[in-house]
Amino acid sequence: MVHHKGSPADVIPLQYHAQMLLDDRRMGAFQAAIGRVVRPGSRVLELGAGTGVLAHFAAVAGAASVIAVEREPSVYQAASRSLAAHGDDVVVVHADARSFTPPPVVDVVICEMLHVGLLRERQVEVIGAFLSSYAGPPPAFLPCATIQAVQPVAQDFTFYGYTVAAPLFQDPSAAQPRTTPLAPPSIFQSFFYGAGALPAECAADARFVVQRDGELNAVRMITKNLLTEEPAPVEWLMNYLVVPLPAPMRVTAGDTVRIRFAYRPGDEIPELMASLYAEVLSPARSG
Ligand SMILES: C[S@@+](CC[C@H](N)C(=O)[O-])C[C@H]1O[C@@H](n2cnc3c(N)ncnc32)[C@H](O)[C@@H]1O
Numbered sequence: 001m002v003h004h005k006g007s008p009a010d011v012i013p014l015q016y017h018a019q020m021l022l023d024d025r026r027m028g029a030f031q032a033a034i035g036r037v038v039r040p041g042s043r044v045l046e047l048g049a050g051t052g053v054l055a056h057f058a059a060v061a062g063a064a065s066v067i068a069v070e071r072e073p074s075v076y077q078a079a080s081r082s083l084a085a086h087g088d089d090v091v092v093v094h095a096d097a098r099s100f101t102p103p104p105v106v107d108v109v110i111c112e113m114l115h116v117g118l119l120r121e122r123q124v125e126v127i128g129a130f131l132s133s134y135a136g137p138p139p140a141f142l143p144c145a146t147i148q149a150v151q152p153v154a155q156d157f158t159f160y161g162y163t164v165a166a167p168l169f170q171d172p173s174a175a176q177p178r179t180t181p182l183a184p185p186s187i188f189q190s191f192f193y194g195a196g197a198l199p200a201e202c203a204a205d206a207r208f209v210v211q212r213d214g215e216l217n218a219v220r221m222i223t224k225n226l227l228t229e230e231p232a233p234v235e236w237l238m239n240y241l242v243v244p245l246p247a248p249m250r251v252t253a254g255d256t257v258r259i260r261f262a263y264r265p266g267d268e269i270p271e272l273m274a275s276l277y278a279e280v281l282s283p284a285r286s287g
Contacts, residue, residue: 014078017051025173026236030112030142031057033227033234037142038063038108045069045139046110047097047126052079052090054110059088063108066090069097098122098129105136111143111193116169116241117202117221118146119272124198124265131198141193143225143236150204150221151185152257152278154214155242165217165244167269172222172237179242182251183208185222203262207281210255216278217248219259243269245278256281 020026034054038044040062046055049068058066068083068090070076076094083090093100097111109130113121127141156178157165170176188204210216221241227234251257261275 011072012050012075014051014074017075017078021051021053027053029227029234029236030054033142034058034110035061036231036234037140037228040064042107043103043105044108044110045102045106045130047100047130048111048113049079049092050075050112052083052088052092054112055079055090055092056083056086056088058108058110059083059086059090067093067103069093069095069100071096097126100129102130102134102136106134106139109139109141109193111141114143114146114223114225114238116223116238117148117269117272118199118223118265119241119263119267119269122266127193128198138194140228143227144194144229145190145192145226147187147224147226148189148202148222149185149187149224150206150219150259150261152182152208152210152216152251152259153218153220153242154180154182154216155218155244157217157244167241167243167273170220170240170242172240176240179220180212180214181220182210182212182214182216183257184211185220199265201262201264203260205258205260208257208259210251210253210257213252214250215248216245216251216257218242218244219261219276219278221272241269243273243276245276246273247278249278249280251280252283255283 034057038061044058044063044066046068049070055068080092113123115121186206223238225236
């Protein structure tokens, strides 16, 4: 399991929680999934409760008990106040989820400590800690799985005549005229939280056949979470992350390009960037 020293870089201030609350795709997907997975009488544990909104959805769905764990003091206080104001029967615990001892039986674990690429946040580490200290019957995890893909792109990094290659986020439901996909995405990772080993790293060594001429200067990271499979899948496609390549290259339709990277879940974006490597394997014939 990965351990990071020093002050946590993954602190999310309350004003960014408001942005999460304003994200209709995220909120709608979680509300729908919690309404399907949490049954009257369910014992629910939420790790990383934030403002408490998902614990609220669980209480509304009729959970018999909801325990919500949050590490950040001001966020914990906001969650405690709001859940109490709603009259929700939720026990809010101020603790680090990695050292929290779960109750003997949990039916549903809700954990949304997710960031595109599984970067920055400690979803994998927190669920790993839960699994190593929990001996009860297997709970349902929400989300239950994460699928990740990478795509070579030509990205316009010029802003008001000023060019700077900086990582950027994109709403996947919006048109992205600054991005030209050069090949379809390639899935490099896919795993379930409640079954099998959790990944120790996020790594790709993918080959793509380029579909159009352009400048390969970035990759797009794509992360989709399966919130639940039953009775019907509820998915949450996260904002894309476009990451510049250290050395852009011209590519031609028909070229095969290789893209590699490796980092640990919870690492920062610069650690992905430092490991990012691309090359043209077999140039297309001219003429
Ligand atoms: C992405 S937010 C999601 C909050 C909430 N579940 C929601 O969906 O709105 C993740 C939350 O996990 C909390 N968190 C991060 N690491 C934690 C840890 N080790 N233990 C407990 N909470 C943690 C953060 O402070 C933040 O409030």
